Amino acid sequence: MASIIKLSEKNRDFFALVYEVVKQIPEGRVTSYGAIALYLGMARSSRMVGWAMNSAHAQKEYIPAHRVVNRTGSLTGKLHFSHPDLMKELLEAEGIQVENDKVVNFTELFWNPSVYLNFD
């Protein structure tokens, strides 16, 4: 029926914040759901970040969701893209090597928002 997602105002803000952070991820770098949650002060709501990403594709502005993986560097969200291999292709297009659904050199490519988006 209604394809419109019902969200409380509180969660709308949360979604917007998540997208805002994801959009700041530089090309060729990746981060994790937990790191974003931590940066937003919701360290125990990492699942909610993934939940927010589920609606990223519906946003008017482009969200580089492929740059967000789980803590081990696994492409856990690949099945939610329009094509299962799209996530890998997008990452490789940015120079990120992907092997067996995992980001190679994940620890080196990891982009921590809490470090690069420090509050002053």
Add this chain to the structure above:
DNA sequence: CACATGACTGACT
């Protein structure tokens, strides 16, 4: 209200 589900994580093995 109880229970299941999920783009997660940390601890433990």
Add this chain to the structure above:
DNA sequence: AAGTCAGCCATGT
């Protein structure tokens, strides 16, 4: 490194 478990929290039934 990889698998299992419990904790996590918003949604759906």
